[in-house]
Amino acid sequence: MADDTDALAGAQAFVFDVFGTVVDWQGSVSAALRARTEGAADEDWVAFAKEWRQGYYETTRRVAQGGAGPGNVDVMHREILDRMLASERWQHLARLWADEERRELVLIWHRLDGWPDASEGLYALKNKAIIGTLSNGNVRLLVDMAKHADLPWDVVFAGDLLGSYKPNPKMYLGAVRHLGLRPEQVVMVAAHIADLRAAASHGLRTVYVRRPTEDAPTVRADVRAKAVGGEVDAVVDSFAELAALVG
Amino acid sequence: MADDTDALAGAQAFVFDVFGTVVDWQGSVSAALRARTEGAADEDWVAFAKEWRQGYYETTRRVAQGGAGPGNVDVMHREILDRMLASERWQHLARLWADEERRELVLIWHRLDGWPDASEGLYALKNKAIIGTLSNGNVRLLVDMAKHADLPWDVVFAGDLLGSYKPNPKMYLGAVRHLGLRPEQVVMVAAHIADLRAAASHGLRTVYVRRPTEDAPTVRADVRAKAVGGEVDAVVDSFAELAALVG
Numbered sequence: 001m002a003d004d005t006d007a008l009a010g011a012q013a014f015v016f017d018v019f020g021t022v023v024d025w026q027g028s029v030s031a032a033l034r035a036r037t038e039g040a041a042d043e044d045w046v047a048f049a050k051e052w053r054q055g056y057y058e059t060t061r062r063v064a065q066g067g068a069g070p071g072n073v074d075v076m077h078r079e080i081l082d083r084m085l086a087s088e089r090w091q092h093l094a095r096l097w098a099d100e101e102r103r104e105l106v107l108i109w110h111r112l113d114g115w116p117d118a119s120e121g122l123y124a125l126k127n128k129a130i131i132g133t134l135s136n137g138n139v140r141l142l143v144d145m146a147k148h149a150d151l152p153w154d155v156v157f158a159g160d161l162l163g164s165y166k167p168n169p170k171m172y173l174g175a176v177r178h179l180g181l182r183p184e185q186v187v188m189v190a191a192h193i194a195d196l197r198a199a200a201s202h203g204l205r206t207v208y209v210r211r212p213t214e215d216a217p218t219v220r221a222d223v224r225a226k227a228v229g230g231e232v233d234a235v236v237d238s239f240a241e242l243a244a245l246v247g
Numbered sequence: 248m249a250d251d252t253d254a255l256a257g258a259q260a261f262v263f264d265v266f267g268t269v270v271d272w273q274g275s276v277s278a279a280l281r282a283r284t285e286g287a288a289d290e291d292w293v294a295f296a297k298e299w300r301q302g303y304y305e306t307t308r309r310v311a312q313g314g315a316g317p318g319n320v321d322v323m324h325r326e327i328l329d330r331m332l333a334s335e336r337w338q339h340l341a342r343l344w345a346d347e348e349r350r351e352l353v354l355i356w357h358r359l360d361g362w363p364d365a366s367e368g369l370y371a372l373k374n375k376a377i378i379g380t381l382s383n384g385n386v387r388l389l390v391d392m393a394k395h396a397d398l399p400w401d402v403v404f405a406g407d408l409l410g411s412y413k414p415n416p417k418m419y420l421g422a423v424r425h426l427g428l429r430p431e432q433v434v435m436v437a438a439h440i441a442d443l444r445a446a447a448s449h450g451l452r453t454v455y456v457r458r459p460t461e462d463a464p465t466v467r468a469d470v471r472a473k474a475v476g477g478e479v480d481a482v483v484d485s486f487a488e489l490a491a492l493v494g
């Protein structure tokens with residue numbers, strides 16, 4: 001992708017979406033659930049993880065638009081879990097997990113595994129620029145995740161720190177302001193085109209990372225860099241590729 | 248100090264004052280000023296640095312108590328510098344530094360050198376607990392400093408992120424809340440007894456670090472751990488000693 005080599009010139013900081021972009025929530029959550037439920041190994045734990053994640057997505061989006069909802073994703077993950085375990089599809093699992101187990105299940109989201117290229121790619125990029133999270137997760141969750149998956153963030157921008165959730169402008173503009181930079185000096189990195197469109201609408205530059213579980217396959221296939229007529233500044237398949245793009 | 252070994256049992260996070268506790272502002276700022284002013288090598292740059300620092304201390308304290316003042320320490324450092332260069336004592340230096348040079352001088356405060364034990368001690372402690380800043384500096388300043396002095400923070404708590412300055416309660420209680428911990432699970436580390444007294448008043452535990460330029464010599468000499476009748480949880484002379492206290 002030689003067309004991308006100047007696309008990030010002048011960038012001083014990279015802020016990352018975390019769930020799905022840096023860590024594999026679907027694989028990690030489904031594996032952790034399977035490991036905790038010996039008697040239910042043939043349950044569809046990927047479907048369970050996806051529904052849990054979808055509830056999170058819908059709730060953060062509602063809160064970002066000014067609606068009611070928890071300001072902390074641990075509280076949010078617990079509420080969604082309780083709702084799922086009262087639903088027709090999953091109620092047969094409710095007996096497996098009392099209050100204490102459910103509190104522990106919520107913490108699965110603090111210890112997700114990085115995609116294979118994530119840690120090494122971030123170390124490489126950290127030598128060239130400021131790297132940080134820009135996630136709807138809360139600070140503690142992101143700190144636990146960084147220690148678990150060896151993610152060497154320079155700074156953690158989180159929903160509970162900036163007082164909202166993406167795609168609320170507070171998130172993108174808050175990160176830019178605290179970094180003391182202009183929007184075009186900050187690059188949003190995500191595996192979700194919606195996140196990048198919101199970032200771009202506030203002047204940030206954008207890198208799309210193709211991840212196998214994120215966005216629809218047609219979106220991943222069709223996304224293009226501006227240099228070839230697309231809408232993002234660069235498209236990569238790994239953080240190693242991203243680090244190589246930065247001078 | 249065998250009496251201190253259990254003083255920090257159960258601590259899950261350590262938050263650090265930065266100026267003076269982690270980095271040597273006095274030596275770094277005076278050396279940087281001297282290096283930038285060849286024609287004025289025999290000026291008392293330590294006195295200049297101290298007055299600059301004192302202005303910062305007074306302004307952050309006033310803002311912390313609800314008074315007016317900049318919410319960003321870069322702006323604050325510039326205002327104090329301009330005031331100093333208009334004062335009788337330093338006005339002969341004003342001609343050396345036009346607007347652009349003054350903007351660069353403010354950035355000296357982003358690149359202070361760590362005390363000799365700081366980086367290595369923080370790496371050791373990071374393997375055992377969460378480590379973060381709890382500083383009146385702004386995010387960008389603290390991120391630049393971490394890169395310059397190799398300070399591997401898990402999280403950066405800063406005045407501009409938490410919306411005040413120490414000793415305002417927002418700072419101590421904000422860090423505790425975002426870490427998802429109880430106050431007694433968080434340890435404030437500082438070379439300033441006033442900072443530790445404020446932290447303790449909100450239930451945090453406290454470690455005093457003796458640094459040659461910080462607090463009055465009598466304070467440094469007299470401070471004692473609770474185990475021997477004093478007011479802080481532990482007293483150390485280096486971060487290596489601190490890391491060794493943590494199980």
